[in-house]
Amino acid sequence: MLAACSAGAGNSGGTGNNTGGSGQQTLTVGLGAAPANLDFTQTAGAAIPQALMYNVYEGLVKLDEHADVKPLLATSWKISDGGTKYDFTLRSGVKFSNGDPFNADVVKFSLDRVPDWKANTPTYLSAIRSVSVVSPTEVMINLKQPDNNLLFWLAGPLGAMFSPNAVDDLATTAIGTGPYLLDRYNRGESLILKRNDNYWGTEAQLATATLRYYNDANAPVNALRSGDLDVVYQTQAADQVKQFQADDQYNVQIGATTGITVMSMNNARPPFNDRRVRLAIIYGVDRDAINTTATNGYGKVLGGPVAPTDPWYVDLSKKYPYDPQKAKQLLAEAGKSKLTVDFTVPSLPYAQTIAQVVKSDLAKIGVTANLQTQEFPAVWLDKTFTQHDYDLTVINHVEARNVFNYADPSYYWSYRNKAVQKQLTDAVAAPSQQAFVAGMKTAVNGIVDDAAADWLYNAPNIVIAKKSVAGVNADDTGVSLDLTKASNPK
Template structure:
């Protein structure tokens, strides 16, 4: 989850770009931008403040949203189209058996504690994911057999088996590079090689970054950027209207956009995201062991009416855990179409009708708003629903995500390609399906055609088995000062890229 969203997931699948068996890409790891603007500052309004600044031990998309790419860098990263491009690695090659990756690193990067970045730091960072990380997404590094420094600027990573997913995962938080001398206080003092350095954290209010004047690549335009956090969408909107902030990074009340669209002081950006808003089921509970209960819940939801009611019709209806920007996307919205009579029949047949379900919602505006609609629609189908709001992030992450103490929940999963991460027995969905795991394994190990084919099978499998219900895909809605440029049209990575922002 990210910004307005929460916890998360590391999907076990990857990009077709990873299948190239020869030299991948080369060149500068930073995008050309405006020259630094001197004494220039910017404030960005977001929702869902991080519970900690340490994403190695704390779940939650708000941490990499703020830090990844801005303070921490990875060997490779994604551009806005989803292509894997250089970052701290200038170029890389892949062996013919697709198990050995050799990276040529930049030779002038330094951490904010003034230590030079070398291949030894990359080895340390990769190994530390396996040995010290405690979040579930660390499993994406299990495929690594060995990482070794061939020289200060050359790294070799050997996998136990071919994996389409591994290099793609290296663009996410597990690919962040750390200094061995800079990991003693990750929860409060991040140390990275990025274009910004961490300045201060005013808990409950804001995080401040300062431009890294010793940055090895293209320096950002702004010398200071403040991320300000708002729990209330009206307060977030008012902050932009009054000049307290310059950007609404994640619009929470799309029905209020009209106050900005008709005002020439502002620009409104609307694109797409990876943010699948999931009505999650606790599949470990007996009531959900009957597929008729799960299917009945899915067919009781009028998704179009829900989207129109709780998110002003913004966003896209989807029928599984795949956004349209993924290569294996296909329209599965007709797998479980809204049919109230069918829903009632299924719930009666499974014995679920009349039962009470706890809908535990994070205190995020979209979840609270959409939760009311879900409650109403499920009660029309014969269920009883009790809403229980859980403070986000701390309470929801502990109660629902960590302890799986819930029946239903709503959360936007924003990590890229996270189908396999979300739907497995160890995740909070507690979804245990050997057939799904077979499809995911075949997708990870196969060639490009096999990957796409098996990922389509995986997406169809969780939809037909009603592993959850996909309410809609969040749009990328940003409102900002008119003279601000460099804002992303689409949000398909874990981070909010501050490095491209500039004033015209």
């Protein structure tokens, strides 16, 4: 990091009340998992920020479609020599949708609250020592030590700006500075956004955007065919992709994601506190078959906790190849030739599909997996994620750079490895991007050598839309379904 290094100087959007939002365009999007509520400070689950970040809530910076950090409520920033001070220049004249002003005091208020969050891993910003108000349009973030991830985390939910007068009931209300207002949320069914006509930047082209949630993989694509939807985002009916590609009424995009579908083993609970058993499970499950069954082959088989979009990605898919005999040998060495485990599976179509393949594969190596379906998000987030009450589970972690949770023993994986913790900590504080990437590769190798989990595949983002739809990007950064450029002239 260089002294006075200016990043992303310039404007992101217009200067307010442009003509982009003059029409009455609408967009209806079909999605899978629904938000449990609207408070991503206290409730886990990617569905809440997916709907609200960049659309309703904004931060100092955001990720563009290439996952590069760009200005948003900050116009520019400078990083001190040594990387421990970030000096942000803020936009002036920005207001929340309730009329409250956005300024440096709001930045301090919002970031000072993060340590009290119960969700979205507030420890990601633990390098922050203090936030200092320099002037209404300038704020200084002071770090305990350098953090190569700081701007990246500030571009996600942890960096969301909240009005001090609008945080009493975040579970049911959302007051932000973004191009959309929350109109209403029908829990488990739909979330409706409407254009913010007083937005500081370029107004949204959509008058309303409706997000509809479905538990069944085929229901949203059927709704698209019938005209009830304009877009299906993160399509789970991968077997129908070719039909839509052959129909000139639709556009099909297959985008990159940060998502890692991981079969997690509770490292704190027998038998998975034994590395040999964890390795046996990895050798005993056919990741290629799972990818084919769950994604119709559109996903990318993994073998480590890193998506190909990250700069420290290395293809580890061949490190532990499918080898049932090797799995049996490891189980015998561990004295677990006959093993029964509980497999708690969220009620999501892809997870249910994966569970059947895993159950069959494990039976071949002498492991009985008792499948227990848990309602998602409510039950799975409570029992498995929060209470850590599980043996084996599977979920697609769509949030970016989830690998850093392997440094947190309190995360639901219950993974504790002091060497890995130090490697991740050292990498984040490295003096250069090159050293950061090298340190991350070392840490990832340590995690994989320890067989902390079975990383199945990098999920694709399949987006199927009517020809009229534009501005819905298929490359998913793991933060938001960003509708700021979406349009649907019919």
